[in-house]
Amino acid sequence: MKAVVCKQWGLPELLDVADISPPIPGPGQVLIEVHAAGVNFPDTLIIQRKYQVQPELPFSPGGEVAGRVKALGLGVSNWNVGDRVVGSATFGGFAQEAVIEAERVVPIPEGMDYSVAAAFVLAYGTTLHALKDRGRLKSNETLLVLGAGGGVGIAAVEIGKAMGARVIAAASDSGKLELCIAHGADAVINYTTEDLRERLKELAPNGIDVTLDPIGGERSEAAFRCMAWEGRHLVVGFAAGEVPKIALNLPLLKGASIVGVYWGNFLRRDAETTRAHMRDLFALHASGSVRPPVTRSYRMEEAGQALRDVMERRVKGKVVILTR
Ligand SMILES: NC(=O)c1ccc[n+]([C@@H]2O[C@H](COP(=O)([O-])OP(=O)(O)OC[C@H]3O[C@@H](n4cnc5c(N)ncnc54)[C@H](OP(=O)(O)O)[C@@H]3O)[C@@H](O)[C@H]2O)c1
Known part of the structure; x- marks a missing residue:
């Protein structure tokens, strides 16, 4: 699969796009075929080793993804292959496939496209x-x-x-x-x-x-x-x-x-309330009270540019990376 890869700590210009092996979902995890990934300020920190979580190199940045469930890890029974979902991880999302804890995934409501869903959760x-x-x-x-x-x-x-x-x-x-x-x-x-x-x-x-x-x-x-x-x-x-x-x-x-x-941390401590909040937010979206403005989408090859735009305060509202 294609993925944005951080091979050395530093600025967005050091990011690469590479063909790497897809991740395998462990117990309690789902594998997601990613269609869109939200771009967030913490993505600019994690590649510079300035975030509270510091993955081992190499890794793919990207903290939220929207797509379809592709495979289930051991013990996951609440999702089916093919379900449209959005989920948050700390990294791994700027890729065509990503694994996320099943409890950190919620269904995408009908009528919401992948870009909007990926701009929503975090x-x-x-x-x-x-x-x-x-x-x-x-x-x-x-x-x-x-x-x-x-x-x-x-x-x-x-x-x-x-x-x-x-x-x-x-x-x-x-x-x-x-x-x-x-x-x-x-x-x-x-x-x-x-x-x-x-x-x-x-x-x-x-x-x-x-x-x-x-x-x-x-x-x-x-x-x-x-x-x-x-x-x-x-x-x-x-x-x-x-x-x-x-x-x-x-x-x-x-x-x-x-x-x-x-x-x-709240999400790790209280996944149930987090899910209830997401249901409330999707209801607000359905009623038209919240409409996340996705003002630009980038290709994976432009991930460095996307993160640079965030760092230079050029982004208005939300931006996403389309992975397919
Ligand atoms: N505590 C949590 O659980 C949590 C969760 C998510 C995000 N966050 C944090 O919340 C903050 C905002 O995240 P976000 O995803 O909304 O980011 P964002 O879309 O990039 O928005 C950040 C805003 O900060 C302002 N800003 C001021 N000085 C800046 C600078 N030197 N560089 C970049 N932006 C600057 C910009 O507005 P102006 O240009 O108008 O000043 C910009 O629109 C980040 O610090 C992020 O780490 C915290």
């Missing part, structure tokens, strides 16, 4: 877990989404609206902000040209109830200083490259919380 799964389980976002609360034009960000705009919140979307350029408005944002802030804190004071004089923060860096503290009483700042990631340090007098003064979000 970003939307993380975001629902963040807003519902960790942030306890309530209807009519004000939600601030940083990096709102990215994968997790646009999911947060949509899911936040579906949960009844007023959503303020903040991002670095006007194209991303237009996408946020098209996906339901009530107000937008361009944090490259506008002062984030000043604009937040204007847009939310009573403060922000929940901030979803996938970027880190200097903007985390600016946002945190605009929290409402008992606000929740959800730490999702550090795409800006810097882990911010926030003085603990700030949460004290606001009665506010800094709350960690780690979807991969």
